[in-house]
Amino acid sequence: MPTCLVDNMTPHVGRAAVSALEAAGCQIDVPEGQTCCGQPAMNVGMVDEARRMAKRTIEVFSGSDDTVVVPSGSCAEMITHHYPRLFAGTADEEAANQLAGRTRELTRFLVTDLDAPLRAKSDGAVAYQHSCHGLRGLGLAECADRLLEGAVRVEYDGTECCGFGGLFSVAMPEVSAAIMDARLDRLEESGADVLAGGDVSCLMHLEGGLRRRGSAIEVRHIAELLTPDEDG
């Protein structure tokens, strides 16, 4: 499952994830008809809209029992934590639980499920920004650390929120940007050449801020570091 952002905004991240999974020996299918898991509506509190999008996602993946791998901590958390609650007591409860049970965030799948012989490689020093939902919701810290074992890491506290927050970034843009700016100050002080992360949403926010500063720090989804770049 590429997620709506990767599908429409950063397809190169999806391609990198495909390469990583194939290198790990996986057979991949991308079911037709995917749009969005519903997280944006959930985040706003519009539960009916979220449920509609969730239902559609459940249906799209109902054709098999394969593991659903998601290159995003927050979308994976939406499915594993929120779907069961959204459909509790409804006819779709079982299907929601079933999908939640076989959904994995990409780094979790590669490290914990597959113990895949993959490492993130980078020519420059890497700072890693966790996504809060991946970090606190799914406990992914050790997965990223494992994959980054061979890379040069700078001292940067990637557990602090970057200030994106979904709707928050447009509903309270000045506060969101102030949080981001403090993070980017720390990032620039850290001497990092590359900012890596596991969620394109946080990364897009931070990359947008870095570009506005004219910073030379490159932003990469961790999947891109796991595979040779496939620009095109």
Added chain:
Amino acid sequence: MSQPVTFVDRAGRLLGTPEAAAVDRATRHMTAARDAAIEELSWSGDLRDRVRRIRLHSLANLDRLIARFADRLEEAGGSVHFAADAAEANEIVAGILDRAGARRVVKGKSMLSEEIGLNEHLEAAGLEVTETDLGEYIAQLAGDTPSHIIAPVLHMTRQDVGRVFAERLGVPYTDEPAELNAIARAALRDVFLDADAGITGVNFAVADSGSVVVVTNEGNGRFSSTAPRVHIALMGLERIVPDWPSASLVLESLARSATGQRLSVYTNVITGPRRADDPDGPEEVHVVIVDNGRTAVLSGDTAEILACIRCGACLNVCPVFRTVGGHGYGSVYSGPVGAVLTPSLEGLGPWSDLPYASTLCGACEEVCPVGIRIPSMLLELRRMAAEQGHLPEWIEGGVRTYARAASSPGRFRRARRLARLVSGPFSKDGWIRRLPGRGSGWTRHRDLRRPSRVSFAEWWRSRGA
């Protein structure tokens, strides 16, 4: 009608100010202290589980525990009063003071007294009220409001405090903390000795013994509750624990989470008024148990927030609180706990934006000594806000439009192509520099990636798997 002042308005005035910088510094300092005090405890996870069970058990048995507490306190010679709302609480306190002929009142720290507006009420009745917690005292002198549950003037620098003291107390300016302390101490000493009554908050009430526990680091709570003839303790009705083994765990948890101490400097246990063989203590002890919306919260979806022990740790780790400060929230209770508690107690009507003043990063839940699921409750409040029609039209309409597009892959694809097309004139190298309308909130501070020409799904299909 004028537009209501929102979190965004208040935050806009605070961002980038010395006040916000002071908050960031102080909260990071407090978080480091808290982390060290929790990490040194090998059984901190166990402590958290036990404190959570104690607090949830207490909430589930409030009626019984409060009744037992009231019986025990009355046996010890104290009086118990129940107030349904703020007005009733204020009248009860004013009545006690009036009957005791009290005119000068000293106060220990009490967020509940802020919640019910007690000072204003008593001052309007002609009473002289002096805050004696150093932070509250500074706030009172400055005509400011507390911005943090346990560190009321966390938003001020010592230079700020020096200026307030010089201006209001007529002392020479100094920003040396020790000298500032000495000035406050000297000024407050006489106030304490002249006071007819003392009012304090309550950290916990212990049902089994009829005791109230008041924790401070300055000794002002002890002074306020022992020197004057009358002691009035104000407590929210949820502030109860069953017994002393429970209380000791909660106290340990509170001190470590709040200030990084193993135990607060002064832990005052007050069980009724002075007894015949006591060397000191008040002649009267009154405990005012205040509902003010709490019973209604107990039966709702955010009941768990009443398990809070008011340590303030969630404020200190919150990226929004750190960046804006407590005054951004506009409510007595600020930060993540305030964003849940305030709309729960007072309704979403005036406070529907507070649940949105969060990135939902979850640092609050992670640090909470009671494991309160604050992000889940913020989402729950967002759901209620949306249902009750509190969402701004552009957000509600935007999400509706997005959801409609997402209901069919064809529509979603067309939406991407349209977005790509219209963003063309604003874009350079695949990034959008400036957006009109609400999108400008994003592009004022950051570039936005332009939708890609070929989607991942299209690439996958073309790969001919």
